[in-house]
Amino acid sequence: MWRGLRTALARGGFTVDGVAALLGPGARAALDRGETTPARRAARNAGNSRDAGPAGTLVRLFLLGDAVPRAEAAAALEPADLDEAVAAGLLSSADGQVRAALDLRPHGDAAIPDAAPWWVLSDLEVGPATRTAGREHVLGTGAASLSLARATVRRPVGTLLDVGTGCGVQVLHSSGHAAELTATDVSERALDMARVTFALCGLDVEVLAGPWLEPVAGRRFDQIVSNPPFVPGPPQVDHVYRDSGLGGDGASALLVGALPAHLTEGGVAQLLASWLITSEDWTERPRTWLDEAARSAAPGGLDAWVVQRDVADPALHVGTWLRDAGVDPASPEGTALSERWLDFLAAEGVHAIGFGFVTLRRTAPDVAGTVVCEDLRQSHDDPLGPEIAAWLDRTAWLARHPGDALLDARLRVPDTVALERGLVGTDEGWEAVAATLVRLDGPQWRHDVDELGVALLAGCRGYLPLRDLVELLAVAHGRDPDELAAAALPVVRDLVHHGMLVAGEGYGSS
Known part of the structure; x- marks a missing residue:
């Protein structure tokens, strides 16, 4: 079914470029702002009374969440079978119409020339018009995942591991420079969606189930990327995409400390991380993790660059992540959750939460390595990946000139x-x-x-x-x-x- 769907999406023009051409810049910008009417008008009519065809149907179905007559949807999805799509959970059917039951949208990376079209499958976006995120909710191409993709070093490697792959976004962006791809996640639901994403994009990916690094015990990779459940909060799991169950910044501490043991010599790991700030020195907690990371890298050395991109006070932090899960902080549910989170952070002595990127490189045994923690909250519109790659080069050069x-x-x-x-x-x-x-x-x-x-x-x-x-x-x-x-x-x-x-x-x- 998925091969037929891939054919239908490509042939119907449901691609990044195809959607942009159909909607035009004005309607596309409005859709990005959450204003659907201009996009709906464009999807119904491509201009000059010309029907928008299958592309318009697919945009209405998957990007706008509209109900579409079965016959119209079946024509747009051919050669995929409509009933199979309903049985697979992609669509729901009622009263002669179908609508999207999952989020399916085109995706791309301008940095990968001549790449085939990509599509990403995930749960429907959380918002007032949809629903509160469930425990197993699978995120799509969110801001955090895209920021990590822009920060990832894009140099040819043999093997790449994505820890906590979710719907597979990092794997897609890594497919242009990594020969062998491995993806893990603790959520079987996320892995099911990742497998569909990879199938639609024509990628051969090793997919493994299990927590943290257990599925790849004893293995090493040339590059590791991870957008883990890094959100500091109470030690419980309300939503697997953000909560680790470890409490506080335990997820970031665990991964930073353990990843170097799974790197080849010269291998690079990059992850999103958060840290609790309990003193005047925001680097205090990340540096303790890096001590463990250095032990994990032995007998090799460790280069590490921790970049703080944002800082939030506890109230802002809690409100942001409640809204992210579709919970109004002012609602009775939101009030109860806010009290619980703020009580936890207060008991930990937290006065702020830092967020940013951690880059780790396992060096040769005779190289001591360099550890740098820096605040980079100034405006930075360029992709951070080339800067991180250059930092690694400069650090290696300085190591040769002690x-x-x-x-x-x-x-x-x-x-x-x-x-x-x-x-x-x-x-x-x-x-x-x-x-x-x-x-x-x-x-x-x-x-x-x-x-x-x-x-x-x-x-x-x-x-x-x-x-x-x-x-x-x-x-x-x-x-x-x-x-x-x-x-x-x-x-x-x-x-x-x-x-x-x-x-x-x-x-x-x-």
Whole structure:
């Protein structure tokens, strides 16, 4: 049945490009805002009194949730059998009409050229017009899953594991760069939908049932991705897509600590995570997890980059996730749930909840590894994946230039970095009081630098070793070159980490 459905969807133009062409930019934008009338008009009539055909029927059926006459639906779904679709639970039938019982929508990734069309099967979206999410509710292409897809490193690998695959979104986005795909989930309902998603998309995926990493015990992968049930809350499972049952940030702690043991040497794991903030230092809890991760990586080393993308106070956190499950926080049910969640967070001493990405790389045994926790709440519209890939390259390059060895490197300031000057007015005119190095692309990192730093960076054009530049600067300013080098090296390492200084010979060189 699913092969026939795939044929019908492709032939009927129920694809990302086909739907965009049918609806037009105005109706498409309105649909994204939850306004269905413009899309419904376009789906009924493609313009100039021309019937929208099977594409219009499929849009009304699956994107708008309309009831469609059986004969019309059967024609749009041919060669798939309508009664088989009803029996499979994709559609419901009553009074000569059918409507979608599950969410089926086209999906795509512009970063994968010439990719075949994708379709994702999941439960109907939660909202006032549908229903409250059940315990086994399977999410579709939500904001969290798409953010992880945009943050994933897309380099060719042999084997890839998706832990907690849900309906299979991460596997789809990984199919363009991974030769062998494995997906796990504790929810059999989620795996059933993932199998359909993979079948519709023509993907050969190993699908395994079980909690956490149990289904792949003893195995290692070149890359691991995970959008787990990371939402901090009481130790119970109301909804499997968000609740781990471990309480607090236990799901994030478990995975961060355990994933390196399942990586090949040089393998990379990336996951969404949340952490409870109980002190002034938000990194306190993630760093304890990374200690366990380092032990898990042994005898190899560990590179780790924890990026905090958002912070919410407990009230905002609870309200957000209640609404996500279709519960009005002001309703009697919402009030009871809010009390329970807020009581739990208060007992844990939580004053905020952090959210972001964790990237882990298992290094060779002779590489100690680098651990960095950074706040990246500034605006960042570009996909984070290329920046994470570049961070891994820069970290590996720095590992090959430990200590004073960095002084032998030829570094340059890339064209994407600018120097900002802060000036204040005086009786003699404008006086410089601050200098800030700014990356104009990616995360737009900022570093304050003093005048000696400005002078040193001015010489970083990729021609002279850093050692020579430091010695010239020491002579010009009457400073001891060894003391100046000792002060400059930590700053230079930070700038390299953030892509504000790059190796003149390239990061692939030693």
